[in-house]
Amino acid sequence: MAEITASMVKELRERTDAPMMECKRALTEAGGDLGKAEEILRVKLGSKASKAASRITAEGVVAIQRTSDDQFGAIVEINCETDFVAKNDDFLRLASDCAGLVLCENPPDVAVLSGLPLGDGTVESTRTALVGKIGENMSIRRFVRVAATGRLAFYVHGGAKIGVLVDYTGGDDQLGKDLAMHIAAAKPRALDASGIDAELIDSERRIAAEKAREANKPEAMIDKIVEGSVQKFLNEVTLLGQVFVKAEDGKQTIAQLLKSKGASIAGFTLFVVGEGLAKRSNDFAAEVAAQAAAAVQR
Template structure:
């Protein structure tokens, strides 16, 4: 069995937000397998153990550029070290200008974008000069360029921390705006179930089965219960399955909304600043010491 180290406990703690001792027990039960330990915590603690997946910690902004006919759009995420710099006018201008370059030149990757002309030099020299002027590192993380099958609706939310481009056909401008705002609010993983990773679905299936068994459900019904849980999960994480955030009855799904409007969605792109770059601000060592002291007093 693999040794359960403090760094392993810390990593699982950061992934799940579960209590430290629960993380250690899960790792012990999983023989040091982090992925398996995370599943164990999901079974025991439910949704509380998946908070880290949506936690936003890295700073920066999302910028969007659309053509006048809304047929072409580009979205870019540029990161910096502090929220203060994320509000700097020159930093924001760099993001906007880069979004325009992505739309106009269709660079293959960040390196290609960095080599494009900007001002008296290139994107990279402009970035470097701004780093020197402000005294804080910044980097271009990712971008997307979309040629619409219909037309593009765009939405930027939360101080440019969340950006959405949605390609929709039919309907009107208000529908496009509503769809983009809904996506920003609910953060779906895919348009429909075909876009959800198989391993993610299987992970949810295993968790549902274990929860049903722990609840003492009859073995003959466990698979049926798991399938119901999977369908509920897919409705929650796919755009078409989600309940529209502005639904007056609290029941109308996006699929139903689109049908009523004679519209459809070809696809969407969602950027959340810092997504996947989780960095905790709390002191892990202090947390360990505090829990040890509390245990000693019992």
């Protein structure tokens, strides 16, 4: 059996918000497998055990540019080390310029984008100069250029921490704005169930079955309970299944909203700054000691 280390317990706790001892027991039961341990905790503790897995850690901004006819759009995420730099005018300008270049030049990847002309140099030379000026690393993480099948609506929220482009047909400008705002707030993983990984659905099915058995539900009812749980999960994570955040009755789904407006959605792009990245974590005492040592050296 793999050794259960303090760092493993800490990581599982950060993923799940579960008590330390529960994390250790789950890791022991899972033989040190973090993924299995998380599933064990979800069975024992419910959905709370996965809420911390999507915490946003890295800093930066999302920038969006689009054409005046709403037919083409670009969304870019640029990361930095601190929130302070994420508010710097030069950093924000770089993000906006990069989005504009993606829109106009349609580069295939970050390497090509970095080599495109910008100002007196290139995107990369501009980035390098800004790193030298500010003294903090920054990087272009990802971008998407969208050619609409209908028209594009966009939304940027929370100090440019969340950005959305949505391609829709029918309805009016307000519908497009409402859809983009909903996506930013509800953060769907896909448009519908076909966009959800089959392994994730199978995992939800296993978890639901284990929870039903632990609750001593009759075996004859378990299949029905499991399918109900899976459908509830899919409604929560797919755009069309989600309840519209502005629904007056608190029940209208996005699919129902679109039907009432004679509209449809071809797709959407959602960027949340730092999603899936780990923030640099400094030991406070060590940081103070390092600053004191640097002051002495000066």
